Amino acid sequence: MGDGQTTAANGVAEATLAVHELQCRRGERVLFAPTSFVVAPGEIVWIRGANGQGKTTLLRTLAGLSAPCSGTLLWAGAPALAPRPLYLAHANALKEDLTVGESLRFLLHLGGQAVESVHVDAALERFGLASRREAFVRTLSQGQRRRVALARLAAERGLQPWLLDEPFDALDAAGVAVLAEVIANHAKRGGSVVLTSHLPVPIESPKPFEVHLHEPADAFA
Amino acid sequence: MDVVNTRWRFFRYASPAAFYPLAGRLVPWFAAVAAVLALAGLYLGMLRAPTDATQGDAYRIIFIHVPAAWMSMVLYVVMAFWAAIGWAFNARLASVVARAIAPTGAMFTFLALWTGALWGKPTWGTWWVWDARLTSELILLFLYGGYLALVSAIDDVRRADRAGALLAIVGSVNVPIIYFSVIWWNTLHQGASVSVAAAPKMAAIMLQSMLLMTLSFWAYAFAVVFVRARAIALERDNRSAWAAEAVGRARTRTQTQTQARTQTGAGT
Amino acid sequence: MRGTFAAVVGRDLRLAARRRIDAALPIAFFAVAISLFPLGVGPEPQMLRQIAPGVVWVAALLAAMLSVTQLYAGDLADGSLEQMLLVPGGRIAIVAAKAVSHWLLTGLPLAIAAPVFGLVFDLSPEGIRALVASLLLGTPVLSLMGGLGAALTLGLRSGAVLLILIIVPLCIPALIFGAGAVAAVDAGQSARGHYSLLGAVLIFTGVLAPVATAAALRIATE
Numbered sequence: 001m002g003d004g005q006t007t008a009a010n011g012v013a014e015a016t017l018a019v020h021e022l023q024c025r026r027g028e029r030v031l032f033a034p035t036s037f038v039v040a041p042g043e044i045v046w047i048r049g050a051n052g053q054g055k056t057t058l059l060r061t062l063a064g065l066s067a068p069c070s071g072t073l074l075w076a077g078a079p080a081l082a083p084r085p086l087y088l089a090h091a092n093a094l095k096e097d098l099t100v101g102e103s104l105r106f107l108l109h110l111g112g113q114a115v116e117s118v119h120v121d122a123a124l125e126r127f128g129l130a131s132r133r134e135a136f137v138r139t140l141s142q143g144q145r146r147r148v149a150l151a152r153l154a155a156e157r158g159l160q161p162w163l164l165d166e167p168f169d170a171l172d173a174a175g176v177a178v179l180a181e182v183i184a185n186h187a188k189r190g191g192s193v194v195l196t197s198h199l200p201v202p203i204e205s206p207k208p209f210e211v212h213l214h215e216p217a218d219a220f221a
Numbered sequence: 222m223d224v225v226n227t228r229w230r231f232f233r234y235a236s237p238a239a240f241y242p243l244a245g246r247l248v249p250w251f252a253a254v255a256a257v258l259a260l261a262g263l264y265l266g267m268l269r270a271p272t273d274a275t276q277g278d279a280y281r282i283i284f285i286h287v288p289a290a291w292m293s294m295v296l297y298v299v300m301a302f303w304a305a306i307g308w309a310f311n312a313r314l315a316s317v318v319a320r321a322i323a324p325t326g327a328m329f330t331f332l333a334l335w336t337g338a339l340w341g342k343p344t345w346g347t348w349w350v351w352d353a354r355l356t357s358e359l360i361l362l363f364l365y366g367g368y369l370a371l372v373s374a375i376d377d378v379r380r381a382d383r384a385g386a387l388l389a390i391v392g393s394v395n396v397p398i399i400y401f402s403v404i405w406w407n408t409l410h411q412g413a414s415v416s417v418a419a420a421p422k423m424a425a426i427m428l429q430s431m432l433l434m435t436l437s438f439w440a441y442a443f444a445v446v447f448v449r450a451r452a453i454a455l456e457r458d459n460r461s462a463w464a465a466e467a468v469g470r471a472r473t474r475t476q477t478q479t480q481a482r483t484q485t486g487a488g489t
Numbered sequence: 490m491r492g493t494f495a496a497v498v499g500r501d502l503r504l505a506a507r508r509r510i511d512a513a514l515p516i517a518f519f520a521v522a523i524s525l526f527p528l529g530v531g532p533e534p535q536m537l538r539q540i541a542p543g544v545v546w547v548a549a550l551l552a553a554m555l556s557v558t559q560l561y562a563g564d565l566a567d568g569s570l571e572q573m574l575l576v577p578g579g580r581i582a583i584v585a586a587k588a589v590s591h592w593l594l595t596g597l598p599l600a601i602a603a604p605v606f607g608l609v610f611d612l613s614p615e616g617i618r619a620l621v622a623s624l625l626l627g628t629p630v631l632s633l634m635g636g637l638g639a640a641l642t643l644g645l646r647s648g649a650v651l652l653i654l655i656i657v658p659l660c661i662p663a664l665i666f667g668a669g670a671v672a673a674v675d676a677g678q679s680a681r682g683h684y685s686l687l688g689a690v691l692i693f694t695g696v697l698a699p700v701a702t703a704a705a706l707r708i709a710t711e
Contacts, residue, residue, distance in 0.1 A: 027377050065571060066711050087575055091568025097507040098500070109496050110576050220460045360658050367655035374645050383708040384641050388655060391637070391701055395659050398690070402662035405686070406669065 016041050016161050016192040017062070022071035024057045028220060031057055032213040034071060039161070044183065044193045046201050049213030055196040056090065058213065059163050062194060063087040075161075085161040086111055090169075092149040096138035100129060100148050103137055104155075113155055123155035124148070127178055146170045153182050162186060164195040168202075176202060237314050237454040238463035244447040251444035255437050262433030270426050279343035284427075286336035288435040289329045290354070292442060293361055294396075296326035300368075301393040304386035314454065316382035319389070320372060321449035325442050327365035333358050353407040357400050364392045378457065490578035497573065497586035498593075505594050515556040515595045516602055522548040523606050534611055541610035542620065542671035546664055549599045549624060550631060554656060556595045557635030558642075558649040560587050561706075565644055574710060580703040588629070588636045588699070596628025616675035623680075626687045627667040633698035634660050640705035662690050 021034035031054030039045050047055050060066050062073065063085055094103045101120055108115045108123075124130045127147040137145060150167065162183070168176055180202045183193055187206050195201070201208050234240050266284035273280045300322040307316030337355045338348045349355070368388055375381035458464045505512040526544045527537055564570035573583045600621050607617035638656035642648050670683035 027379075060571075063575060065574060084575075084577070087571070089568050089571055091566075091571075093568040093572045095500070095504060095563075095567065095569065097504050102500075102503070106496060106500055107572060110493065110572050110579075112576075360661060363654070363658040367658065370647075370651055370654055371641060374642070374647050374651055380708055380711070384705065387701060387705055387708065388641060391659065394697070395662075398662050398693075399658070402665045402686075406665045 016043075016076055017194070018072075018074040019062075020072045020074075022058070022061070022068050022073060023216065024054055024061050024066065025069045026054070026057055030069060030216045030219050033216045035211065035213060036071075037209075037211045039192045039194060041159070041190045041192055042187050042206060044187050044195070044201075044203060044206055044208040046208035046210045047194065047196045047213065048210055051198075053213045053215075055213060056165055059087070059165050059194065059196060060089075063163050084112060085163050086152065086156060087163045088149060088152070088165060088167060090165045092145050094137045094145055094148060097136065099134050099136055100124065100140070101133040104148060104151055107149075107152055108155055111152060111156075113152070114157065119155050123151040126154035126182065127151050127175065143170045143172060143175065147175055150175075150179055150182075153179075153186070156186065159186075159189065159191040162191065162193040162195070164193065166196055166198070168197055168199055235312060235314055237317065237458055238461070240314055241451055241454060241463065241467055244451050248444050248447050251440045251447070255440035255444060258433050258437035258440060262430050262437055265426055265433065266430035270430060271424060276344055279340065282336050282340045284430050284434050286333055286340055287431055288438050289336060290333040290358060291435060292438045293326055293330035293333055293358065296322055296329060296442065297361065297364065297389070297396070298393055300326055301386070301389035304382070304389045308383050308386040313457070314450075316386070317453045317457065318446065318450050319386065320382070321446045321453055322442075323365060323369050323372075324449070325445050327362065327369065329438070329442075330358055330362040330365055334362065351407070353400075353404040356407070357403050360399055360403070361396070364396070368392070490576075490582045493573070493576050493579055493582040494586045494589075497583055498590050501586070501590035502593065505590075512594055515552045516598050518555060519548050519552040519599055519602065520606075522551060523609075538611050538675070539672075541607065541612050542616070542668040542675065544610070545603060545606050545620060546623075546627070546668040546671075549596075549603075549628060550657065550660055550664055551653075552599060553591075553595055553628060553631040553635055554638075554653045555649065557591060557632070557639050558652055560591060560636060560639040561643050562639075562648070565710075570710065574706065580706055581699055584636060584640070584699045584702040584706065587639075588632045588702075591636065592629050592632040596624070596632055599628060600624035612671070613675055616671055619671045619674035619680055622684070623667040623670045623687060626684065626691055627663045630663040630687075630691050630694045631660055633694045633702075637698055637702045637705060640702045640709060643706070643709040663687065666690065 017039040019038070020036045022036070023034050024031050031052075032049065035058075037045060047058060049055050057066065061068050065087075093107060095106075098106070101117075101124075104120055104123065105115045108120065113119075121130055121133065124133055127150055129144065129147055129151065132140065132144065137148070140148070146169065153162065153164075156162075164183075167179060167183075171179060183195075184203050184205065187193055195208075234243060262284065267281055270281070270284075272278055300319050303315045303322070304319035306312055307314075307319060334355065337358065341350050341355075342348050368385055371388055372381045372385040375384055455464050455467065523544055526540065530536065530540070561570060564573065570583075573579050576582065603620050603624050604617050607620050612620065634656050635652070638652040641655065642652045645651060666683045666687040670680040670687065673680040673683060
């Protein structure tokens with residue numbers, strides 16, 4: 001980890017991610033007021049805000065897909081891109097004409113994760129889809145597709161930071177419970193999680209730390 | 222982030238707010254210079270240059286055709302240059318200028334093509350010949366068209382500027398290749414060695430006329446590009462203080478002019 | 490990076506295999522477009538033979554451009570593109586992978602189908618050989634340039650037509666050298682100059698287009 005020379009809060013040296021006075025824009029409009037927070041290993045950060053406030057844009061910026069319009073973003077002390085975070089977008093990134101197993105294997109491969117059948121099966125099993133491994137994605141319901149996308153999390157061995165956009169969406173009660181457990185386990189092992197959710201996050205330990213996005217003073221600065 | 226280096230006061234004009242009034246003052250001068258040079262150039266070309274032995278008086282269109290063709294090519298490269306600067310340095314004004322140049326460049330290309338056709342008819346009997354130069358001009362028109370189409374199709378201004386810059390750079394790199402391939406294509410095919418560019422041997426006065434017309438087109442281009450750039454800059458920064466001030470000044474000026482006219486009318 | 494490249498190519502080929510009709514559309518268009526010319530200009534064999542190289546090449550160019558519009562669109566819509574962009578070195582890997590898979594699915598089949606059309610236009614055997622060779626050299630250029638166009642016009646409403654307008658002028662050198670090679674051979678001359686120039690265009694495009702396309706992807710997804 002770096003020597004932590006930033007202008008953010010204390011303890012940045014051990015932090016996975018330090019965000020200082022960050023602002024993002026979409027088109028001509030700045031989405032939220034300068035936001036700062038620090039994510040330590042083992043912490044879950046819950047980004048909250050009104051619709052259109054920029055939660056998804058913030059996550060994309062943390063993932064490295066967009067550049068912020070102001071402020072700084074430091075991963076483990078270095079102002080470089082994230083150490084390969086696992087980013088789960090709102091969209092599932094599944095191809096309709098591939099089978100569940102093929103889609104998941106492709107995503108795992110992209111994420112640098114293990115792709116052997118045993119791992120794929122175990123991940124699908126975790127989210128209750130092992131029996132649908134040879135089914136085409138287009139035959140699955142929205143909730144089932146979401147679970148396939150989430151299965152990547154269950155296959156994750158390392159301590160990559162997780163960036164999850166509305167992960168609990170479209171899940172039934174059982175799915176929510178499994179996901180909550182998977183996220184909590186990741187945090188307990190020392191990984192960090194940044195997620196957005198407009199529904200309450202059903203995780204008690206570790207308790208998610210809330211970060212609120214607010215309206216900026218001047219949206220068109 | 223704007224690059225501001227206090228040693229170079231010129232960079233002060235890299236901000237749209239400073240550029241706007243300066244450009245506004247310069248436009249009338251450029252327009253005047255353009256008009257004067259055009260009159261001089263056309264006088265020399267149309268009235269004083271000798272009649273050509275083979276082509277008669279029809280060749281005189283060359284005094285518009287060649288400068289227009291030069292301008293069309295130069296403006297494309299200039300446009301690509303400013304677009305690239307705007308992209309590399311996040312310089313908003315550079316991107317504005319690039320966008321402002323495009324329609325003028327396209328206009329000159331069209332003018333070159335049209336005058337080429339007017340030249341071709343009396344000289345070769347047809348309204349169009351597929352010679353290397355005219356065909357390259359046509360392709361250049363498509364390149365301008367592609368740029369204009371792309372930047373208007375993208376709603377997000379930043380993305381449009383950058384995509385346009387990339388396209389213009391790719392286009393600039395390709396233009397020599399395209400030109401070479403068109404020459405190759407033209408010389409390959411039997412019976413197609415007609416060339417509208419077979420200009421008469423240049424008397425000094427013809428060169429002078431073309432030079433004057435070229436300079437006139439340059440001044441015209443500056444004037445028109447500045448007017449367009451001012452409008453685009455105003456539109457993009459329409460919520461800023463300087464824009465409100467500029468519009469306010471213009472409004473007051475118009476009001477004063479209207480008042481003066483009504484008073485004079487009432488007085489007579 | 491190589492792993493990503495292979496994975497994306499493999500995935501795209503597998504997807505095409507599952508939608509065989511869709512994958513065959515460019516070839517169908519190619520056949521229809523070529524057939525229009527005799528219908529439009531008359532069946533006189535001598536004239537058809539003369540225009541054959543140009544006709545086949547223009548049809549190949551248009552078929553390639555039409556099929557390239559969907560290159561990134563599907564992945565953009567379902568979120569796969571974002572995931573691919575997150576991989577270190579992912580941008581260049583995707584660009585290269587997409588160009589290769591497009592060529593394997595469009596350019597290569599066109600080159601293989603070309604002899605049939607050469608016969609239909611009564612080209613000489615040497616002419617047909619030259620047609621296939623020039624298409625093999627030239628269609629990769631079309632795939633690379635098409636990929637650039639697809640990245641520039643990613644997600645735009647006017648996508649396909651805009652792409653054609655932007656990219657076709659840039660493909661003109663390939664068209665000139667490719668069709669010119671066949672015409673030269675059919676007229677009994679050497680096409681070595683044409684092939685060299687076409688090869689040079691291919692190398693030039695192969696080196697620069699992926700860089701430009703990667704930049705275009707970044708511009709489009711930022």
